Structure formats: C-alpha cells, structure tokens
Amino acid sequence: MNTGHISIQQFTQAMAWTLSAMITLLAPATFFLVSCEHLRSELHVQTELSANDLSAMISSNTQLWRYEELRLSELLRRRSNSVVAESRILYDIGGEVIARNRQQVSIPRITDVHDIFDAGTAVARIEASRSLTPLLLRTFAVALCSAIIAAVVFYMLRTLPLRATSRAYQALDESESKYRLLYESMREGMALHHMDFDENGDFAAISVIDANPSCAAMFGCDPQTLIGSDSIALFGETFREYLSELLRLLEQGTSIQFELTLPRTDNLYSVHAFSPDHGLVATLFEDITERRKSEQQIQHMAYFDSLTDLPNRVLFLDRLRQAIAHALRDENSLAVLFLDLDRFKDINDTLGHSAGDQLLIQVTRRLGRQIRSCDTLARLGGDEFVVIVTDLGKKMNATRVAQDLINAIQPPFLIAGRELHVTTSIGIALFPDDGNNAETLVKHADLAMYSSKESGRNRYNFYSASMNQKALMRMETEAGLRNALERREFYVEFQPIMNAADSTVVAAEALVRWNHPTRGRIPPDQFIDLAEETGLVVPLGEWVLRTVCSRIKTWSDAGLPLIRFSVNVSSRQIERQDFAEIVRNALRESGANSAQLEIELTESCLIRHSDTNISDLFGLKEWGVSFAIDDFGTGYSSLGYIKTLPIDHIKIDRSFVRDISTDFHDQAIVEAIIAMSQRLGIRNIAEGVETIEQVRFLQERGCEEIQGYYFHRPLSAEALEELLRAQEN
Numbered sequence: 200m201n202t203g204h205i206s207i208q209q210f211t212q213a214m215a216w217t218l219s220a221m222i223t224l225l226a227p228a229t230f231f232l233v234s235c236e237h238l239r240s241e242l243h244v245q246t247e248l249s250a251n252d253l254s255a256m257i258s259s260n261t262q263l264w265r266y267e268e269l270r271l272s273e274l275l276r277r278r279s280n281s282v283v284a285e286s287r288i289l290y291d292i293g294g295e296v297i298a299r300n301r302q303q304v305s306i307p308r309i310t311d312v313h314d315i316f317d318a319g320t321a322v323a324r325i326e327a328s329r330s331l332t333p334l335l336l337r338t339f340a341v342a343l344c345s346a347i348i349a350a351v352v353f354y355m356l357r358t359l360p361l362r363a364t365s366r367a368y369q370a371l372d373e374s375e376s377k378y379r380l381l382y383e384s385m386r387e388g389m390a391l392h393h394m395d396f397d398e399n400g401d402f403a404a405i406s407v408i409d410a411n412p413s414c415a416a417m418f419g420c421d422p423q424t425l426i427g428s429d430s431i432a433l434f435g436e437t438f439r440e441y442l443s444e445l446l447r448l449l450e451q452g453t454s455i456q457f458e459l460t461l462p463r464t465d466n467l468y469s470v471h472a473f474s475p476d477h478g479l480v481a482t483l484f485e486d487i488t489e490r491r492k493s494e495q496q497i498q499h500m501a502y503f504d505s506l507t508d509l510p511n512r513v514l515f516l517d518r519l520r521q522a523i524a525h526a527l528r529d530e531n532s533l534a535v536l537f538l539d540l541d542r543f544k545d546i547n548d549t550l551g552h553s554a555g556d557q558l559l560i561q562v563t564r565r566l567g568r569q570i571r572s573c574d575t576l577a578r579l580g581g582d583e584f585v586v587i588v589t590d591l592g593k594k595m596n597a598t599r600v601a602q603d604l605i606n607a608i609q610p611p612f613l614i615a616g617r618e619l620h621v622t623t624s625i626g627i628a629l630f631p632d633d634g635n636n637a638e639t640l641v642k643h644a645d646l647a648m649y650s651s652k653e654s655g656r657n658r659y660n661f662y663s664a665s666m667n668q669k670a671l672m673r674m675e676t677e678a679g680l681r682n683a684l685e686r687r688e689f690y691v692e693f694q695p696i697m698n699a700a701d702s703t704v705v706a707a708e709a710l711v712r713w714n715h716p717t718r719g720r721i722p723p724d725q726f727i728d729l730a731e732e733t734g735l736v737v738p739l740g741e742w743v744l745r746t747v748c749s750r751i752k753t754w755s756d757a758g759l760p761l762i763r764f765s766v767n768v769s770s771r772q773i774e775r776q777d778f779a780e781i782v783r784n785a786l787r788e789s790g791a792n793s794a795q796l797e798i799e800l801t802e803s804c805l806i807r808h809s810d811t812n813i814s815d816l817f818g819l820k821e822w823g824v825s826f827a828i829d830d831f832g833t834g835y836s837s838l839g840y841i842k843t844l845p846i847d848h849i850k851i852d853r854s855f856v857r858d859i860s861t862d863f864h865d866q867a868i869v870e871a872i873i874a875m876s877q878r879l880g881i882r883n884i885a886e887g888v889e890t891i892e893q894v895r896f897l898q899e900r901g902c903e904e905i906q907g908y909y910f911h912r913p914l915s916a917e918a919l920e921e922l923l924r925a926q927e928n
C-alpha cells in the first residue's frame with residue numbers, strides 16, 4: 200500500500216474520532232447545560248413567586264407570622280414542583296429555620312435563595328432546592344443516544360471512506376500494474392528522460408530515468424543498465440538534432456515525431472516524443488526497419504520490372520517526360536528506341552517460360568552494357584524494351600546505338616544448356632521531329648519497330664509518317680476481316696507439291712486468299728497474324744477446311760487423281776477442345792476421303808498445346824487423316840515430339856532451302872533433316888524451291904517431295920484441276 204493511502208487513512212481515522220467524540224460529549228453536555236439553565240430559571244421564578252406569597256402573608260400579620268408554621272408550610276408547598284423532588288426552607292433573618300415543605304433533596308441539586316421583605320425590610324429568606332438526579336439521568340440517556348449516533352458516525356466516517364479509498368487504491372494498484380505490465384511487455388521501446396537545466400535556466404543535460412525491456416533490447420542490455428545514461432550518447436546525434444524541439448515539448452506539452460537510426464546499427468526507428476510531466480520527456484521507439492524496407496520494395500516494384508530490375512513503363516514514361524523537358528530547355532534532341540525480340544514467343548512456348556525469363560535477363564545485361572549512364576533502358580513488358588538516348592547531336596548517334604544494340608544481341612545465348620540465336624527489331628522515333636510528347640514518341644517508335652519486323656527482322660527503322668498510314672491500314676484490315684467471311688471475300692488457292700523423283704503432282708497445299716472489295720487481293724501474310732490475334736482465324740480456318748473437303752469430294756467424284764490436300768492449322772484453332780470434332784464434321788458432311796486430307800502444324804504449335812488437345816487431334820489418324828510439320832527446323836523445340844507423335848511429313852523450311860546451292864551450313868542442315876526423316880520413316884518435303892540447282896541438290900540427297908515456285912506458284916482451283924487432268928492424261 201502506498202504512503203498516500205496511509206496518510207488518507209490516518210486523516211480519516213482522526214476525523215472519525217474527533218467527530219464521534221464531539222457527538223458523544225457535546226450533545227449530552229449541551230443538553231445538560233441547557234436543561235440545567237432551564238431548571239434554574241424555573242426554580243428562580245417559582246421561588247420568587249413563593250417569596251411574594253410569603254411576603255403578602257407576613258405583611259398581613261407582621262407580629263405573629265413566624266408562629267403560623269402550618270400556614271407557612273402550606274404556602275411553601277403550594278408552588279413547589281410536584282414531579283421533581285424539591286425542598287423549600289424558610290429562614291428568619293437570623294438563619295433559623297421557620298418552616299419547610301418536608302422534602303429533603305440530596306446532592307446533586309440546584310438551589311435558589313430569595314429574601315422576603317416586609318415594609319422594605321428583609322425579614323426572612325426562602326431557599327428552594329431541586330434535585331438534579333432526573334436531569335442527570337436524562338443527560339445520561341442523551342449521552343447514550345449520542346454515543347450510539349457517534350458510533351454510527353464513526354463507522355461511516357472511518358470505515359466507509361477508508362473502504363472506498365482502499366478500493367480506489369486497489370484499482371489504482373491494479374491499473375498501475377496493468378500499465379506496467381503493458382509498459383514492460385510492449386513491443387515498442389519506451390524511455391523516460393529527465394532534462395536538467397543550469398542556474399540560468401539553460402539546458403544542461405538529458406538522461407534516461409526509466410526504460411522498458413523493449414527499449415533495453417534495442418541495445419542488447421537490461422533496463423537498469425540504461426538508467427542514468429546520457430540520452431544523446433545513447434540515441435545518437437539525431438536525438439541531439441531534435442533537442443530544441445524536445446525542449447519546446449516541455450513548454451508546450453505537444454508531441455513530435457521523428458526518425459532515427461540507432462548508432463552503430465542499421466536499425467531505423469520512428470520516435471514519438473511527448474512530455475508527460477514537467478522536466479520529463481517520454482520517447483516511444485517503433486522499429487520501422489522492416490516496414491521501411493518493404494515500403495522501399497513496394498516503391499521499387501511500382502517503378503521497376505521485377506524480372507530484369509529495369510525501370511518499368513511508369514518510370515520510363517516519367518524519365519522520358521523529364522528528358523523531353525531537358526531537351527526542350529537545351530534545344531537538344533533525343534531518341535526513343537523501341538526493341539522487340541524476334542520470335543520470342545516461340546522460345547517461350549517451346550522452351551518454357553523459365554527459359555524465356557533467363558533469356559530476358561541475359562538480354563537486359565547485354566543491352567545495359569551498350570547504353571550510357573545518362574540514358575535509360577526500360578522494359579515495357581514481355582520482350583519489349585525501350586531506350587531513351589539523350590543529348591542526341593545527330594541522327595547518326597541513334598543509328599549507332601541501334602546498331603550496337605542489334606550487335607549485342609547477335610552472339611548466341613546459353614539458356615538451359617542450349618545455344619539460342621536471338622535477334623531484335625528496333626524502331627526509332629526522334630524528338631522533336633517525330634513527336635513532342637512521351638506517348639507519341641513511344642507509339643511512333645513502336646510503329647517503326649513493327650516496320651522493322653515486317654521488313655525482315657533483326658534491323659532498325661526510323662519512324663516515318665507513312666507508318667502511321669500503315670497502322671491505320673492495319674486497323675482497317677482488322678475491321679474488314681471481321682466481315683470478310685460473311686461477304687464471301689475469301690477463296691482458296693492450291694500450291695502443287697511434286698514427287699521429287701518424277702515431278703508429278705502428289706499433293707497440294709491449300710492457301711487462303713482475301714479478295715478485298717477496295718484493296719483487291721490481300722496476301723495471307725497481311726492478315727493471318729491479325730486473324731490469329733483477333734481469334735478470327737478459328738472461323739476462317741474452319742471455312743478453309745470445309746472448302747478443301749468439298750473440293751476433295753468434287754474432284755474425286757470427277758475422277759481426278761486422289762492426291763493429298765494439306766490445310767494449314769493455326770495454334771488458335773488447336774486451342775479449341777472441339778477441333779478434332781470440327782475436322783470429323785467437315786469430312787462427314789462433305790463426304791471427302793479422309794485419307795486425302797493432311798493437317799499442317801508448326802513445331803511451336805505442337806509444343807504450345809496440352810497433351811489432351813494434341814492426342815485428340817492425332818486421334819484423327821484413325822480416320823486416315825495425315826499430319827505434316829510445317830517450317831521444320833525453325834522452332835526451338837526438342838525433337839522429342841517426332842518420336843512420340845505419328846507424323847507423316849516434315850516440311851523443310853524454305854529459309855534452309857533458299858541458299859542451299861551456296862551455303863554449306865544450309866546444305867548440312869537439309870541433308871541432316873532428310874537423313875533423319877528417312878531413318879524415322881517420315882516423308883520429307885522441301886519448301887520454297889525456286890531453282891533447278893535447288894531441285895537437283897534435293898533430288899541427289901533423296902528429298903522425296905518438292906514444293907515451290909520452280910514448279911508451280913499457288914494455283915486457282917480451276918488451274919489445279921486442269922493440271923491434274925493433264926497429268927492424268
């Protein structure tokens with residue numbers, strides 16, 4: 200119990216005793232004195248009246264009155280109190296008793312004496328006494344009541360307040376221990392400092408007078424060790440910097456918040472300081488090291504790409520806007536280079552996303568080495584990178600940077616134990632010529648990059664106004680594509696595939712064409728990708744399939760040779776769970792001979808799809824449908840699928856055939872593909888054969904089928920029919 204409680208207890212007790220004693224003593228005493236006074240005056244009046252009576256009697260009988268004892272006694276008795284014992288004695292002037300009322304009043308009593316006059320001369324004296332015993336008894340009763348009341352008052356004054364204060368102190372104790380527990384177990388460090396001032400009232404020192412365990416844990420010691428320490432020495436120079444504000448706290452009673460790093464650690468604390476009492480400062484330390492790190496991380500994530508750690512689109516645009524502002528101020532120019540890796544999607548699809556990620560990281564490193572520290576390299580997403588080249592003196596500088604970037608990507612990348620040959624296409628937009636704001640420059644650099652892709656990849660292009668035109672055209676194409684099927688604007692051409700040994704037509708590849716109402720014939724190169732992107736390739740592919748099936752039926756009914764017809768199938772078509780069913784329906788509904796239908800797939804298309812879709816597709820083998828792998832050798836796939844899938848034909852990509860007569864690498868590749876396919880029992884077809892040299896080379900190496908302009912360009916249905924009839928004859 201604390202001392203405050205003890206002094207309150209003593210005070211309350213003293214008060215209770217005093218008040219009780221006063222009630223016990225004062226009440227009966229007052230009663231007694233007042234009653235006694237009342238008794239005395241009553242006795243005085245009555246004695247005076249009796250004296251008057253006696254005086255009257257004495258005046259009427261001046262000589263003999265003293266002998267009329269009986270009458271005198273009667274007079275004495277007349278005015279005496281009948282309740283209280285009262286004695287009356289009549290004395291003559293000599294003090295001798297003349298008469299009395301026969302009552303004896305014992306002590307204690309009160310007495311009143313009155314002289315009796317006759318003609319102005321005192322002749323006798325009357326003495327009346329009354330007993331005080333009844334009054335004393337009443338006083339005693341009053342005292343008894345007072346004592347009881349005093350006891351009650353004593354109880355109430357002493358016990359009840361004490362109980363209340365005791366309860367209050369107990370609650371205080373409980374609350375104090377609760378808060379101490381809280382103080383001692385709180386995660387935040389808390390220290391109480393005392394500020395000392397010199398005789399002039401200037402600040403002298405600040406020291407720790409209390410600290411909780413969490414505060415001590417900040418220093419790896421126990422709280423007692425901190426007590427008495429100089430606060431500045433303990434919490435470091437930042438604490439000193441805030442000293443003037445801490446001093447102000449003492450005067451204004453407000454609070455402040457600041458951050459400090461604890462000396463000799465990396466731990467960052469948020470400090471909340473306030474003054475709980477005069478001369479005291481309390482500091483609450485919250486460790487915000489981790490929070491600050493995650494804030495910085497979140498901040499970093501908002502502005503940097505998580506894979507490559509390059510600035511992302513948000514930061515890039517911000518930097519570009521700044522660069523534009525500087526260029527405007529300095530009347531300078533800058534370039535935005537938009538890079539996109541060529542055929543990155545294939546790498547991702549065939550080798551998997553982790554290989555794709557590895558490639559992007561390595562590409563980032565190589566690109567980073569080519570740019571100056573004042574320039575910005577950013578990743579916009581996927582395989583799209585952008586570079587801001589500032590202080591561009593001449594257009595040539597942008598050219599040099601673009602060429603350096605292309606060259607940097609050229610050497611093979613080693614990803615997952617494989618060598619990958621990757622190229623990049625770059626578009627360049629210049630400020631201020633090609634746009635005066637960030638968004639326009641990026642859009643125009645993107646268009647220029649697109650143009651680099653279209654003109655053969657692995658190159659750069661500067662933006663030109665005509666590219667905008669092209670982009671508009673693309674949008675127009677997309678709009679037209681949506682209605683083209685309904686408007687029957689598509690038709691199919693067939694490119695014959697020849698038997699390499701005797702140059703007879705053994706197959707034909709169906710190639711879709713678009714007859715645009717205003718633009719005329721649009722080659723598939725200009726709309727197939729768009730159709731894939733928009734998903735329109737699905738209905739278009741189904742239409743081609745149905746058209747080819749009905750042609751197969753018509754021509755077989757017409758007695759033409761039963762050659763193979765291959766149909767290109769895009770990845771988006773195979774994505775559909777019901778693709779095999781669509782093929783079966785087309786065959787069923789047309790009545791075409793399924794053995795005449797071949798489906799051409801690319802390697803990446805095979806790798807990209809789930810086993811279920813592929814095995815469903817190859818279920819068509821049971822119907823007699825055959826399968827060819829298109830553009831063989833251009834994908835990044837492992838050749839594992841050749842072992843497992845029942846493939847009928849491999850089409851050697853025309854990029855290997857083009858320089859076959861001169862390039863010994865291409866020769867080696869083509870020879871290897873032919874040899875491999877023969878060993879595996881898969882027939883091979885060489886694509887894009889344009890010269891007699893290519894034909895001879897292929898024939899000599901045992902190539903089985905040849906497709907290309909050397910023999911035939913894609914033909915209309917009528918032209919093919921004619922060719923087949925001629926061959927029949």
Ligand SMILES: Nc1nc2c(ncn2[C@@H]2O[C@H](COP(=O)(O)O[C@H]3[C@@H](O)[C@H](n4cnc5c(=O)[nH]c(N)nc54)O[C@@H]3COP(=O)(O)O)[C@@H](O)[C@H]2O)c(=O)[nH]1
Binds near residue numbers: 710724767830913
């Ligand atoms: N998913 C679908 N894709 C289709 C369909 N129809 C065509 N395509 C694809 O469009 C691409 C371009 O086709 P196209 O312009 O028709 O070109 C084909 C031939 O004309 C061309 N070719 C044939 N021989 C030669 C040659 O000697 N030299 C040369 N420069 N080009 C030649 O090759 C294209 C056929 O190639 P491939 O498909 O790889 O066998 C093309 O990718 C088509 O696949 C369709 O209905 N659906």
